[in-house]
Amino acid sequence: MTTKYGLKEMEKEYGPLTFGKALEAHRKGEEMTLKQFAKVLGITPSSLCDLEKGRRIPSVKRAAKIARIIGMSEKTWVKFAIQDMIREADLEYNVSVA
Template sequence: MNTKNKKIGLAEIEKQFGPLTFGRLLKSHRIGENLTQVEMAKVFKMSKQSLNDLENGRKIPSIRRAMDIARKMNVLEELVVQLVLQDHIRREKLNFTVSVKAA
C-alpha cells in the first residue's frame, strides 16, 4: 500500500472539475465564507441575479469591476484579472492562455 501523499496541482484539479474561472472562484469564495448569494450580493452592491450570472459564467465582469470585487474578497487582483481575461478568450473560442504580471 502506498502511503505517500500525492501533490495535486492545478492541472489535476482542472482535469477533474474543469477550468478555473472567475465564476468558480467567486462561488467557492462565497461558499468558503458561508454566505448566501443574497448576503454576498449586498457586499458587492449588486443584485442576487447579477451575482448568480457571474458565478455561473453567464456574464463576465469588466476588468475594473472584477478588480473591485477582488478587493472586497481580499483576493489578488492579478489573479482575478487573469481569470476574467481568460474567460473572455474562452468565450470567443480562441486558443490563448493569459499570463498577468503585477507591476
C-alpha cells in the first residue's frame, strides 16, 4: 500500500510552508549552525534567525540571492517569499510553489 504524502498533506500537518521554514530545513539538512549558515549567506545570525522565524520576509531580490548562494532554484525561493508577503497582507491568493 502506498500513501501519497505531498505538499498539501505536509501543510495540513505542519502548517503552510514558508520561506523561513524552508530556509531552516535547508540549514539543518546541511547540518550547519545558525552562525555558520549566516556566514555563508553573508548576513548576521540575528537576521537569519528573523528570516527563519518569519519575523522578516525577504525581498524578492534577497530571496533570489539567497537561493543562488545555496545553489537552489531562484524561482521556488522567490515564490516562497511572495507567498509569505501575500499571507502577511491577509489576502487569499496562492502562488504555485513547485
